[in-house]
Each structure stands twice: as C-alpha cells, then as structure tokens.
Amino acid sequence: MPERRPRKDAVRNREALLAAADALFARCESPEDVTMADVAAAAGVGKGTLFRAFGDRAGLIRALYEARLEPIGEAVEAGPPPLGPGAPPRERVLALLDAVLCFKLDNRRLALALEEGGSGSPYQAEHYGRWHGLLLALLEQIPALTDRDFTAHALLAATRADLVEHLAGQERVPRGRMREQLANLAISILVSDPPRGSTAEG
Incomplete structure (x- = not known):
C-alpha cells in the first residue's frame, strides 16, 4: 500500500x-513557563490536536528544535563556504561552532527547555548526536588531529545551553565576545600538536 500523506489540515x-x-x-x-495548554491556545487548536501531532511536551520541543536546526545541517552539507564544502576543514569547524553558538544565543529558552527537559544522559539525545556527528565529520578531515571524538565532545561542551544562558544572562557577556572566546578556544585545540609518545596520566 502507498504511504498515506498527512491531511492538509493536519x-x-x-x-x-x-x-x-x-x-x-x-x-x-523561563522555559517551564510554556505549557501545552498555552501552545494549543496560541495556535487556536485543542490540546488533543497538539498531543496527536507531537505526543508530549518533549516531542513538541524536539520537533521545534529540529526545524530550527535543519538549515545549519543543510549549510554544512551543501552550503557556501566557510560552513559548506569548499572551505578548509579547520575553517568549517570554526564556522560550525560559531553557528551552534549563535543558534543557542538566538534560541536561548528553547535550547534550555530541550537540554534540561530530557531524561537520562544528554549525550544520548538525538539533537546532541546531530551536532556531534556534524562536527566529528569535519574533524576527521584534519589529518594531524587526534582523539577526534573526544575533541568534538569537548568543543560542544563550550556551547551547552546552560553555559550560554549563564554567560549571556547572568554575566552579561556580549555576543561578539562570546563568539570570539569560542573561536579562540577552538583554534587553540585545532592547532595544538601534543608531543609524540606523550600519554595522559590519571
């Protein structure tokens, strides 16, 4: 049987x-201020319609986050430099991290709702896997870099929603300064060349 298409009203x-x-x-x-009843009322539909569409509040937040994230993924895969193919890998890594940070600065409450509202490990969440996968694919194009998987985790840690909220909200760090600090951190990691034969202790 052919797959049924969603109805136009749905x-x-x-x-x-x-x-x-x-x-x-x-x-x-605060992200907790937004309830399912609020969303249904603002959209002019019943709560049942909302639950049928997304299952629960977490499903709604994931769907909204993914819709916002999609343009970044498309830009990495087929967009113009420096984020898309054609730019050197290090430049693309810096551009992706900057895009992630700007995304979370522009969507602070949504990012907090998603990252604080899940159960279990945040590193198992679909949205985190997407960011990590995009970044890891770029890091794998840098031949001299080691421990790429860990490096991707470490760089993404600097863009956590709670850290972004703390810096932007509590410490009032300007947007431009946060972007500069993240770029400097990434550059220091990407250009470092640890001594050969060295091992981590502890």
Missing part, C-alpha cells in the same frame, strides 16, 4: 503549533 495545524511554540519560547522568562 499539516496546517502542525505548522501553526510550531509557530506558536516558537513565539512563546522566544518571549518567556
């Missing part, structure tokens, strides 16, 4: 719900 409702959730998270003081 597609419309999904888009309206994502747009409503997006607006609510952008305006809220």
Whole structure:
C-alpha cells in the first residue's frame, strides 16, 4: 500500500503549533513557563490536536528544535563556504561552532527547555548526536588531529545551553565576545600538536 500523506489540515495545524511554540519560547522568562495548554491556545487548536501531532511536551520541543536546526545541517552539507564544502576543514569547524553558538544565543529558552527537559544522559539525545556527528565529520578531515571524538565532545561542551544562558544572562557577556572566546578556544585545540609518545596520566 502507498504511504498515506498527512491531511492538509493536519499539516496546517502542525505548522501553526510550531509557530506558536516558537513565539512563546522566544518571549518567556523561563522555559517551564510554556505549557501545552498555552501552545494549543496560541495556535487556536485543542490540546488533543497538539498531543496527536507531537505526543508530549518533549516531542513538541524536539520537533521545534529540529526545524530550527535543519538549515545549519543543510549549510554544512551543501552550503557556501566557510560552513559548506569548499572551505578548509579547520575553517568549517570554526564556522560550525560559531553557528551552534549563535543558534543557542538566538534560541536561548528553547535550547534550555530541550537540554534540561530530557531524561537520562544528554549525550544520548538525538539533537546532541546531530551536532556531534556534524562536527566529528569535519574533524576527521584534519589529518594531524587526534582523539577526534573526544575533541568534538569537548568543543560542544563550550556551547551547552546552560553555559550560554549563564554567560549571556547572568554575566552579561556580549555576543561578539562570546563568539570570539569560542573561536579562540577552538583554534587553540585545532592547532595544538601534543608531543609524540606523550600519554595522559590519571
């Protein structure tokens, strides 16, 4: 049997719900302030429609996050330099980290809701796997670099939503300064050349 396509009204409702959730998270003081009832009311649909579309609040947040993330993934795979193919790998790594940081600065409440609302290890989450996979693929193109998997984890740790919120919200670090600090950190890691034969202790 051919795969059934979603009805037009279901597609419309999904888009309206994502747009409503997006607006609510952008305006809220805390991610916990946004409830499923709020999203349904803002979209003009019943709560049942919302739950049928996304399952639960976590499903809604994941879907919204993935919709926002998709353009970055597309840019890495087929976009123009410095993020897309054609630029040197180190430049693409720096561009990707900058894109991740800017994404989280632009979506602070949404990123917090996603990273704080999951159960179990955050490193098993689908969204984290996507960031890590994109970054690891670029790091693997840098021949002299070792421990690429760990390096990807370490670099992404500097873009955690709770750290971004602390720096931008509590410490009032300017956006430009945060981007510069992340770039400097990445450069120091990517150009370092540890002594051959050295081993980590402990």
